[in-house]
Amino acid sequence: MTWMLTGGAGYIGAHVVRAMTAEGxxxxxxxxxxxxxxxxxxxxxxxxxxxxxxxxxxxxxLSEHQVTGVLHLAARKQVGESVERPLHYYRENLQGLTELLEAVVEVGVPHFVFSSSAAVYGMPDVDLVTEETPCVPMNPYGQTKLAGEWLVRATGERHGLRTACLRYFNVAGAATPELADLGVFNIIPMFFERIDAGEPPVIFGDDYPTPDGTCVRDYLHVEDLARAHLAAARHVARPEAVPGEDLTVNIGTGVGVSVREMADLVAEVTGRPDLPARVAGRRPGDPARVVSSCALIGERLGWRARYGVREMVESAWAGWRLRHG
Known part of the structure; x- marks a missing residue:
């Protein structure tokens, strides 16, 4: 088999490529x-x-490389930017997916894995988010991901594709320093950037209904996410797979980590306990707790996370130091 990975040179994509090539x-x-x-x-x-x-x-x-499966990771993914540029996000994420699926159907590629997002859930008011939790996305980015899932499933049912949609949570870490995330849009690199500038990290709100008052999130090591993509690719390509079959699963650890706990761990790993985090006001739209249930992916794909939050922070810091000195 040959899989085409759209967005395969990105942060997550490069890890998926690494996982797949390592398995031949x-x-x-x-x-x-x-x-x-x-x-x-x-x-x-x-x-x-x-x-x-x-x-x-x-x-x-697809034709020249005799592709038999597509793993679609390419997308615009910044929530704030999606609010400012909704037309751009719908064109890139949904029209792009439409063009890709049309090509897949025309060429006759039978397997398709869609890299979705936990952003499809919006602000779920539950302890653990399951695949049955209602999807109420809060921004154009999440909307394009949910609509993308609908499009993938509908195309699969109509044209006999075996499909999977992967809803993953907060991704962090790196397999090697060279593969670290280059962006500063997520909490860990945002903390690194502040510490590098000699400034304390910022926590947005400490009056949430959580044990320490700060938001609680589910953080996932990018290597674990890459293994999940590989497991999903194998699942849709198994000989007994039924044409039109779809699998939609969450990918997370099932473990909640508060922003305060993350700030303390970053201070420890970076050796800067002299820069304790300061608290600012809440950001609009931040839910108090978003943590994944991983039961279904464990049951269907035999997958579970191997790495904890310390490995994520340490590997991300190694990548940060490589780039910034």
Missing amino acids: VGVVVYDDLSSGVSERLPEGVPVVRGSVLDGDLVRRA
Whole structure:
């Protein structure tokens, strides 16, 4: 089999490529390289540079590389930006997915895995978020992911694709320092940036109904996420898979970590306990607690997280130091 990974040169994509090639799975990367870095990829992995909006190029790539499965990670993913540029997000994320699925159907690729997001749930008022928790996305990014799931399932049912949609939670860490996240949009690199500047990290709100008053989240090591993508690819490609079959699962650890606990751990790992976090006011739209139930993915794919939050912070810090000195 050969899998085409859209967005395969990005932070998460490069880890998925690494996991798949390590298992001997054939891979070709399709990426516009707007944020991806081809140097992240193992030697010998073919790279097609282009946008998923370019349906003709997608068709040629699928045909020329004899692709038998597509793993779609390419997307615009910044929540704040999606609020400011909803048309851009719907075009890139939904129209791009439409072009890709049209090419998949026309060429006859039977397997499709969609990299979705826990953003489809919005602000769930439950202790553990299951796949049955109502989806009420709060921003255009989450909306495009939920609509993307609908489109993937509908296409799979109509055209006999075996599909999977993966809703993952807060991703962190790195397999090696060279593969670390280059962005500063998530809490751990945001804390690093403040500490690097000699400033205390900022916690937004400490009056939530949680044990220490700060928001609680489910953090997932990117290596565990990459293994989950590999497990999903194997699942949809198994010989007994039924045409039109879909699997939608959460990917997380099931363990909640508060923002205060994360700030304390970052201070310890970076050696800067002299910069204790300061508290600012709440940000609009931040739910008090979002933690995944991992029961279904364990039952269906035999997957569970191997790494804890300390490994995430330590590996992310090693990547930060490599880039910033």
